[in-house]
Amino acid sequence: MGDKASTHPGAAGRATAADRPSSLRNVVLVGHSGSGKTTLVEALAQATGAVKRPGRVEDGGTVSDHDEIEHRQQRSVQLSLVPVEWDGIRVNLLDTPGYADFVGELRAGLRAADAALFVVSAADGVDGSTRMVWEECAAVGMPRALVVTHLDAARADFDEMVAVCRRVFGGDDPDAVLPLYLPLHGEEGHDGHAPVAGLIGLLSQRIFDYSSGERTDREPDAEHLPLIAEARNRLIEGIIAESEDESLMDRYLGGEQVDVKTLVADLEKAVARGTFHPVLAAAPAADGGRQGLGTLELLELVTGGFPTPEEHPVPAVTSPDGAPRPPLTCDPDGPLAAEVVKTSSDPYVGRLSLVRVFSGTLRPDETVHVSGHGLEDRGHEDHDVDERVGALSAPFGKQQRGLSHAIAGDLACVAKLTRAETGDTLSAKGDPLLMEPWVMPDPLLPVAVVAHSKPDEDKLSQGLARLVAEDPTMRLEQNPDTRQVVLWCLGEAHRDVALERLRTRYGVQVDAVPYRVALRETFAEPSEGRGRHVKQSGGHGQFAVCAITVEPLPGGSGIEFVDKVVGGAVPRQFIPSVEKGVRAQAARGVTAGYPLVDVRVTLLDGKAHSVDSSDAAFQTAGALALRECAGAGRIHLLEPVFELRVVVADDYVGQVMSDLSGRRGRVMGTEQIAGGHTLVRAEAPEVEIGRYAVDLRSLSHGTGRFARTYVRHEPMPQQVADRVRSEQTNEG
Template sequence: MVDRAVAVPRAARPQDIRNIALVGPTGAGKTSLVEALLLAAGEIKRPGRVEEGTTVSDHDEVEVRQKRSVHLTVNPVMVGDVKVNLLDTPGYADFIGAMRAGLRGADAALFVISALDGVDGRTRMLWEECAAIGMPRAVAVTKIDHPRADFDEVVAQCQDAFGSGVHAAYVPAVEGSGDQRELVGLWGLVSERYYDYSDGGGMESAPASCPAPDWLREQAGPLRETLIEEVITESEDEALMERYMEGGELDPDLLIADLKKAVAAGGFHPVLALSPTRGVGVRELLRELPLSCPDPTRCPFPSVNRPDGHPVEGLSCDPEGPLVAEVLSTTTDPYVGRVSLVRVFSGTLVPDVDVHLHGHGVRTGLGNSDELDRSGDEERLGSLSVPLGRQARPVGEVIAGDLCLVSKLPAARTGDTLSAPELPFRVPPWRFPDPMMPVAIRAASASDEDKLSQSVSRLVAEDPSLRVRINPETHQMVLWSLGEAHLDAALDRLEHRYGVRVETEEVRIPLRETFTGPGQGMGRNVKQSGGHGEFGVCRIRVEPLESGAGLEFVDKVVGGVVPRQYVPSVEKGVRAQMADGVDHGHPLVDLRVTLYDGKAHSVDSSDMAFQKAGRLALRDAASTSELAVLEPVDTVTVEVDDAYLGAVLSDLSARRGRVVGTEAAPGGRVVIRAEVPELEIVRYAVELRSVSHGTGVFTRDYLRHERLPEQVERRLAKERSEA
């Protein structure tokens, strides 16, 4: 929906733009905080509304139905002359791909943490991820008005989890205790301004600014001293440090300037206390965002290459520079088609011009055009607009450092680079998480079958955290996701956005069979029914080989009893029967098959006759030897917090896993390497998250097939008989 009736937030230059990602777990209050900031800035008229009939959180039908944010959303707000783009990232672990897209589009991160829940392992991992890319970070502690909230305890948790650079910048003034506990004010430790919320707070008017109560100064005074020392140290302001050491008065404006330097340097992280529902601290945060967060010109420029791979130097966040932009996310609107959220790093984006698209390719596994590395596509830009929930406000241009929506860019995929056709560039995409939870899907009806492949390809193009492939052995279409919520959102989009209903089923693990000892067999294919018949007889010996050896076919025929031209025919038949299996229908592997005797007919022998004979010979040999069922085994690498090492090891053991090694990793984590049967880790993405309290991540790679234990084989046989 395009809204032309309201003013469009715009910045005249990159220095007047702030791109801030709100990061944190589900339930911390990110979306409520965004709404409160928009309300305080006058962008929306009343709580719960972005525009008439539209809430911040109902920008997508999937989100309305599932009651959780699954996409990256952007809401711009003007603070004076500064445009602040608030990138609300999903908090649920399954949508880490959208969270990383938000970090790519942002220049700073605001961690939103509930005073009731504190810092969990997942939040600490996100903090470390931001630290790895050098992103400035601050912390907003929400729900401080709750009777059980303990701001000091949460700050201590943050310092323990995030490091010594975390310090309170605004502290709440709380009177009473227990159920009688009441939040009455907020004190800025740098500005020394006290904001009186004793009347209950609210968004209607700014709180009164007055001297802080003596009891609060005495209580929070040590925090202020520590904060000032840290700000001066991190900003390396020697003159201010000397004045501070001499006990002189410090100019708050100079301290604020130093705080801005310290935050931008990435070594200092202020903590602010808020209650978005009451409006406490919201205006203060809104005022601090332009002051504390760096503008795009002060942030590292992403690496840029030419299409041939050569790096490009000298680019900067300059509206007059060459065009370099990146697609952060793509969605499909039922009215306007493909809509892309774009961050402009250099140059100026204008509508109705041709742009060069450089894509990383989407490996769908469906054998369509999306599998190609799209490095030379040219597309004509559609209209540009500024997002706000479901609303889109049209704009004539978007300068370097800003974000916008681009419509009618059908070839664009998440992670693609936009540049000028005459000067093409490529920005290497951010790291997409590897999906580790498979589920088989099939069309619910014949009409759905016709649209399934194309719709799934579009789905994967929108969300590179999804993968889909056709298993060549089981012939199932397998959709790989990051977890149950991710899968539910994907299936919901298939049905309600693309009109394709699918049914899910368990993934069939590709089992195989092999001989446990030698065997012999004869294949006799003799048919005489009038006219041209069939005649082919062959004798073979079969021996098992080591794992991974495949088929070794040996010709030891003497005397021409099997004519030379029919020996390959016997091998074709053996290979075909190995692919089909002989017992449970599992492919046969790792065999040496020796052809040593046979018979032929001068008229009735043919290529097909000896292929059938080869098949029959292998079946007969299987009846003379015991067969073993083989299951695939993966190499699994798990990284988890050290505190959950024992629980993860026990869980792997229960899954018939064999741990082959452990080693320490940075940040109090440990890496476990194990060999685990695929049958036991179909849902490991979900179960590891539970065992490790959200701190565990893992990768898996096929290692080999090995013999299936008898008790498991009996269980699978029983399940097949009951199906």
């Protein structure tokens, strides 16, 4: 770590396949949008010599420059991998989007990593979504460290930010979240602001000066000693509390001076176990400099304190048919088990799959088995096929640097896997495996789309299929009731990026249209009607008359058809024709164009003609009779009602319950859950929760999430039904 006072300049050069898992580190960067994750990745790449200028690859492009949409959006929208090398260690940096709409990319990064680096801005603090991700990592024991950025912002305060992190992330043990360094401010400028010029190492008691753009170290000044002493004692006690040597605390409290090497070793072990979370500070290099503030300290923490892939448990595996299989380990010589964590399209090489190899070794041009992921409900079919692996590469901005192989613990891009999708398992052809999937967020914002033109209509189906193949957080639905094509997304930004990718990547222009809720119609009271279809046009005419009654049934009954004709008023061969006509009209609806349900239709009487009656004539008469019944009786519109399970921070429970009431929701109860959160159970009509995914996030400052389950259809209030019918008429 930085307190080893290493002066190693880093290792530049081509990214090559690691030769053993112990020389690999997989680190995911987590933080809210604008916290500085991508800037930090570029600073680390520059510090290791991978780039010669800030953010620039040697022959052009930035280390994260691989999606034009990101430039237009001014934010990261996808997971990116940047491999760097330091002290003989290959570090795979996984930069994730900070915006909540792209949490699927974040989850993929967490799956591919062995440790997490939480990036927090000294100017903006910690948001609710970052806290939720921290809790997710804590639940699975993932090692974590924190990096404070934007130290030179006008309102930045490192000490205050550390206090916030200790309170938010420390939980019951705030002394498990402590800084390893303190910022060293330079000379005050004309504006009264003193920029951060270096760091004070608390364990080594050295000054690491970055003011020249290259790190130098020296003894601290006398004025720094009191500041160092207080923070150092707290840090030492925090490290010793996590030490495996139970006698160390007693010896320390007894006055024994603990060797710095012992402290560093215990610190590294505690970080790797996920029980201690050091706080560091970082900033890009000053103009002309190569080493940004804190970049070397951070690299030393990652390589010395973060676990190797060998220390990270491999996800459980089964056979594709579900049969149990023995647990795997991170062994390059073991059975092949790799997972597609991201799928993207490159205009030059086609589909690229970012793969984490958990066991075995993946090589180009070999045939592997692709096992599906069980997300068929989202438009992703299950897979159980063999595919030939294309070239392997390590991405770096727009470049793809060739790899000869990828061993257990490594990440690589695989070309030309035409069937594999995000979440799929790659295994040996003769020994197929299926990895336990990671949790995907449920897309709950519906977006109905139509082709912009006839050429777009011809390409729409294929374009949508390719779009959802890349993004398992998106669901494609062909709604049979409303006959709409619906993309279910995580939020408005997710929607905008999806439609933009359709246009730019797949050449399909679509228009978003209002999403139609699948309403139903039913009779509010018994009614009767008569259908008369009589036409004479020369030759055989058309003649059919039938009399029916309609009465409502309990919800979920469907449509019953009862024959009570006596005396042969309707010949037996035409009774099924009447039923067919009634059911066809019911499917089309009787007032607003929504299917009719939950009624009993009884055929009582009718008339027929020996020559002019026919199957078609009685079908038409049956439909006319049902429409006449609707005109004579009261019709209810039925709307789908969903059960909502909303998890929200305790601070926002009142606002959430009030908002649900405004949506015609009924709160069924609340339940306290761990971590200062409450589960709110409610029922609400679907027409009122179309944008709830967006509104809840705003209402709860990013701390809320919800799931929904269809419960039933129930009558819509008359004033709402009248509005829907009016809108339907205007659309027509």
